[in-house]
Amino acid sequence: MRPARFALIGAMLLATTLAGAALPKIRVADGGRTFVTEAGKPFVPMGVNYYRPGTGWAPQLWKQFDAEATRRDFARLRELGANCVRVFISFGSFYSKPGALNDEGLRKFDQFLAMAEEAGLYVHPTGPDHWEGLPDWARADPFANEAHLRALEDFWRLFAGRYRGRNVIFAYDLKNEPSVGWDSAEMRPRWNTWLAKRYGSAAVAAKAWGVDAATIKWGEVAAPPKSDAPGSRLLLDYQHFRETLADEWTRRQSAAIKSADPRALVTVGLLQSSVPASSGGVHYPAFRPSRQAKFLDFLEVHFYPNAHGLYDYTQPEDEARNLAYLESVVREVAAPGKPVVLAEFGWYGGGALRLRNGKMSAPATEEQQARWCRRAVETTAGLACGWLNWGFYDHPQASDCSQLTGLLTVDGKQKAWGAEFQKLAVKFRGQEIAPAELGPRPALDWNRCTTSAKAAQEFREAYLSAFEAGK
Numbered sequence: 001m002r003p004a005r006f007a008l009i010g011a012m013l014l015a016t017t018l019a020g021a022a023l024p025k026i027r028v029a030d031g032g033r034t035f036v037t038e039a040g041k042p043f044v045p046m047g048v049n050y051y052r053p054g055t056g057w058a059p060q061l062w063k064q065f066d067a068e069a070t071r072r073d074f075a076r077l078r079e080l081g082a083n084c085v086r087v088f089i090s091f092g093s094f095y096s097k098p099g100a101l102n103d104e105g106l107r108k109f110d111q112f113l114a115m116a117e118e119a120g121l122y123v124h125p126t127g128p129d130h131w132e133g134l135p136d137w138a139r140a141d142p143f144a145n146e147a148h149l150r151a152l153e154d155f156w157r158l159f160a161g162r163y164r165g166r167n168v169i170f171a172y173d174l175k176n177e178p179s180v181g182w183d184s185a186e187m188r189p190r191w192n193t194w195l196a197k198r199y200g201s202a203a204v205a206a207k208a209w210g211v212d213a214a215t216i217k218w219g220e221v222a223a224p225p226k227s228d229a230p231g232s233r234l235l236l237d238y239q240h241f242r243e244t245l246a247d248e249w250t251r252r253q254s255a256a257i258k259s260a261d262p263r264a265l266v267t268v269g270l271l272q273s274s275v276p277a278s279s280g281g282v283h284y285p286a287f288r289p290s291r292q293a294k295f296l297d298f299l300e301v302h303f304y305p306n307a308h309g310l311y312d313y314t315q316p317e318d319e320a321r322n323l324a325y326l327e328s329v330v331r332e333v334a335a336p337g338k339p340v341v342l343a344e345f346g347w348y349g350g351g352a353l354r355l356r357n358g359k360m361s362a363p364a365t366e367e368q369q370a371r372w373c374r375r376a377v378e379t380t381a382g383l384a385c386g387w388l389n390w391g392f393y394d395h396p397q398a399s400d401c402s403q404l405t406g407l408l409t410v411d412g413k414q415k416a417w418g419a420e421f422q423k424l425a426v427k428f429r430g431q432e433i434a435p436a437e438l439g440p441r442p443a444l445d446w447n448r449c450t451t452s453a454k455a456a457q458e459f460r461e462a463y464l465s466a467f468e469a470g471k
Contacts, residue, residue: 022117022167023117023120023122023167023168024037024038024039024041024167025037025038025167025263026038026043026122026167026170026171026265027263027265028265028297028298028338028339029042029339032337032338032339033334033337033338033339033385033435034339034385034432034433035298035339035385035386041430042430042431042432042433043083044083044385044386044428044429044431044433045083045084045122045124045170045341045385045386045387045388046081046082046083046084046386046387046388046421046424046425046428046429047077047082047083047084047085047086047121047122047124047388047389048077048082048085048086048388048389048390048391048392048407049085049086049087049343049344049388049389049390049391049392050073050085050086050087050392051087051088051391051392051395052064052066052069052070052073052393053393053394053395053396053397053410054397055397056397057395057397057398057399057402058130058131058132059131059395060131060132061087061088061090061131061132062090062092062093062094062105062108062109062132063092063093063132065108065111065112067108067111067115070111070112070115071115071118071119073392074115074116074118074119074121075119076408076412077119077121077392078119078120078121079422080407080414080418080421080422080425081421081422081424081425081426081429082121082421082425083120083121083122083425083429084121084122084123084124084170084386084388085116085121085122085123085124086124086126086173086343086344086388087112087123087124087125087126088126088127088129088131088176089105089109089125089126089127089128089129089159090105090127090128090129090130090131090132090133091127091128091129091130091132091133091134091135091138092130092131092132092133092134092135093105093108093132094106094109094127094128094155094159095128095151095155096133096135097135097137098137098147098150098151098154099151099154099158100158101155101158101159101162106162109125113163113166113168113169116168117168121168122168122169122170123168123169123170124169124170124171124172124173124343124388125159125169125172125173126172126173126174126175126176126269127173127175127176128152128155129175129176137151138151140186141181141184141185141186141187142175142178142249143178143180143181143187143245143246143249144184144186144187144190144245145186146186149249149252152252152253152256153252153253153255153256154256156172156174156253156256156257156260157256157257157259157260158260159260160172160256160257160260160261160264161260161261163261164260164261164264165261165263169264170265171264171265171266171267171297171298172257172264172265172266172267173267173268173269173300173343174250174253174254174266174267174268175268175269176269177269177270177271177285177302178246178249178268178269178270178271178285178287179271179285179286179287180242180243180245180246180249180285180286180287182223182226182282183222183223183226187223187245188222188223190241190245191221191223191238191241192219192220192221194241194244195221195237195241196219198237201218202216202218205218205221208233208237209232209233209234209237210233223238224238226282227281227282228280228281228282228451228452228453228454229451229452230448230451230452230454230455231448231451231452232451235282235450235451236447236450236451239284239286239450239451242284242286243286243287243288243291245286246285246286246287246288246291246292247291247292247295250268250287250292250295250296251295253266254266254295254296265297265298266295266296266297267296267297267298267299267300267341267343268287268292268296268300269300269301269302269343269344270285270287270289270292270299270300270301270302270333271285271287271301271302272301272302272303272304272329273285274287274288274289274301274333275289275301275328275329275332275333275444276444276446276449276450276456277325277328277329277332277444277449277456277459277460277463278306278307278325278329278456278460279453279456280449280450280451280452280453280454280455280456280457281449281450281451281452281453281456282451283453284449284450288446289301289332289333289335289336290335290336293336293337293338296338297338297339298338298339298340298341299333299334299336299338299339299340299341300340300341300342300343301329301330301333301340301342301343302342302343302344302345302390303326303329303330303342303344303345303376304344304345304346304347304390304401305318305322305325305326305347305372306322307321307322307324307325307460308321308322310361311347311372312362313362313364313365313368313372314362319372319375320464320467320468321460321464323375323376323379323467324460324463324464324466324467324468325460325463325464326376326379326380327379327380327383327438327463327467328441328444328459328460328463328467330342330380330383330384331383331438331441332444333383334383334384339385339386340383340384340385340386341384341385341386341387341388342376342377342380342384342386342387342388343386343388344388344390345373345376345387345388345389345390346369346373346376346389346390346391346401346405346417347364347369347372347373347401347405348361348364348369348401348403348404348405349364349365349366349367349368349369349370349372349404349415349416349417350364350365350366350369350394350404350409350415351363351364351403351404352364353400353401353403353404354399354403356399356400364404365416366415366416366417367416369404369405369415369416369417370415370416370417370419370420373389373417373420373421374417374420374424377424380436381433381436382433382434382435382436382437383436385433387424389405389406389407389417389421390402390405391405391406391407392406392407392408393406393407393408393409393410393412394406394408394409394410394415395410396410406418407421438470439466439469439470440466440470441463441466441467441470442459442462442463442466444459445459
């Protein structure tokens with residue numbers, strides 16, 4: 001056979017192979033609570049948040065990009081049954097100047113996507129964020145500074161436009177764990193505009209707040225103190241005002257992405273305290289799932305077991321307490337009826353953590369870590385329909401639980417949790433997850449819990465009792 005014909009047949013085989021390996025587009029299923037491929041096959045996101053050890057903390061994934069190491073990691077992830085990696089896009093490598101993407105960062109991300117697609121992994125970009133440096137222009141209030149908001153819209157139009165139609169991108173996550181600040185120069189005029197629209201005059205506001213109108217300097221009302229004030233109408237108004245900033249921030253960026261790629265899925269990675277069942281009161285980030293849902297295709301939330309301080313494996317009651325707390329959070333995030341992904345979760349195993357105060361946590365075995373993580377998935381299955389572990393490897397350079405949260409040790413040995421993860425990935429592959437059927441649970445009073453940490457604690461205790469009674 002002539003060489004030219006060999007070349008033609010080889011090219012045809014390569015094209016067939018690539019076409020066969022191409023990832024199908026993921027969309028939200030009809031009915032809205034799960035994901036499917038464009039052919040209608042159930043899809044359950046199972047994977048990790050991807051960063052590599054040895055690149056500092058916060059990890060410098062793009063500035064120290066190792067393509068071959070990444071390719072090997074992706075192959076191992078597929079062996080473990082993973083189908084998705086969440087990865088942080090940074091200002092430092094991708095968007096150092098407003099209105100222009102960085103070419104070098106894009107070249108690396110192009111490689112990243114190609115290797116992920118080759119391995120059969122979807123990519124879930126999150127950002128832009130501060131992991132590899134924050135330029136001066138990006139240090140403004142991200143939720144109330146108009147120039148910053150416009151720059152973020154420009155970023156997403158450029159980024160989503162560049163990757164329009166790339167099925168390997170599972171979804172865009174607008175930001176990791178956003179939280180509206182308490183007070184800034186940019187927030188103050190917006191707060192007073194919000195008050196004017198809500199009340200119209202100092203007299204009406206004073207009546208609602210139970211104060212003398214003469215004590216209000218209308219048009220220059222300051223933010224209330226950042227401290228609990230149970231039942232305070234003023235504090236509750238301020239929390240609602242902060243929610244409007246979060247809503248507008250999400251709406252604008254989501255619209256920017258959809259304008260560049262109408263089929264792209266959009267979400268945002270919420271802190272667990274976005275459901276004020278934890279510390280409650282003023283610590284609330286103001287990203288309320290029921291309000292955010294209308295701007296997003298699905299919802300994400302992160303969770304770490306800190307219902308009563310750091311989860312101590314040696315205390316049996318801590319497991320139930322934290323699982324009840326976890327269920328209460330994910331239940332609220334699922335309430336709007338859209339798919340939910342537990343996009344960060346996990347806990348440590350295989351040693352002790354170096355805490356920020358210089359002390360060490362109680363040591364934990366790999367088996368204890370594996371049990372907690374498996375129980376976290378089992379407890380949320382049917383409320384959530386996807387799970388992304390916090391980290392692939394342990395990361396000794398970290399300053400938090402990331403030191404020991406991996407599926408693998410820092411030198412690449414599979415941990416007990418890696419083996420359990422693999423079993424779960426096999427269990428969920430191609431399966432439709434039925435809605436969870438929970439017994440009676442107490443309702444979360446958002447107004448009380450966003451003004452009172454005590455109210456949040458009372459809710460957690462009531463939920464724990466219902467959770468244990470329903471076992």
